[in-house]
Amino acid sequence: MAYIKTKFSGKFTDFYLEALRKEVEKNPPPKYVDIRETKGSEGFGIRVRKTGVINFFYFYHFGGRRRMLVIGSYNYDRNRMTLAEARQKYNDAFSQVHAHKRDPMAPPVENIGGGLTVSEVAKEFLEKYSVVNYAPRWHDNIKSVLER
Numbered sequence: 001m002a003y004i005k006t007k008f009s010g011k012f013t014d015f016y017l018e019a020l021r022k023e024v025e026k027n028p029p030p031k032y033v034d035i036r037e038t039k040g041s042e043g044f045g046i047r048v049r050k051t052g053v054i055n056f057f058y059f060y061h062f063g064g065r066r067r068m069l070v071i072g073s074y075n076y077d078r079n080r081m082t083l084a085e086a087r088q089k090y091n092d093a094f095s096q097v098h099a100h101k102r103d104p105m106a107p108p109v110e111n112i113g114g115g116l117t118v119s120e121v122a123k124e125f126l127e128k129y130s131v132v133n134y135a136p137r138w139h140d141n142i143k144s145v146l147e148r
Contacts, residue, residue: 072089
């Protein structure tokens, strides 16, 4: 069994990733191995799996929790990406966390209500849904709660 070097100093290169891919094809790791860049890219790294797949990831902290964003795969056909594409996605996610204070794994914020106020939505709910689907007593209770 080959030993995959987990301590890495510097930045990833296409040459390094290609050599690593060839090594993993010959001798895969027992489970998985995480390798992180140490120069200039805080939290950016690769995970080498025993199946031979090499994934790019970004470890970051948000809301008091440690999170891992899987950016893409170097050698897996379904979501294959180059090192340059992975770096661009990493930079986008990094700026979301540090500059915009937003979790890159959070779903996008949409204007769900279409500009309606809470009272307009409550009125529509009472007229179109509550009266039709529930007993008058339940409807009156909900109407009272919403009005307060």
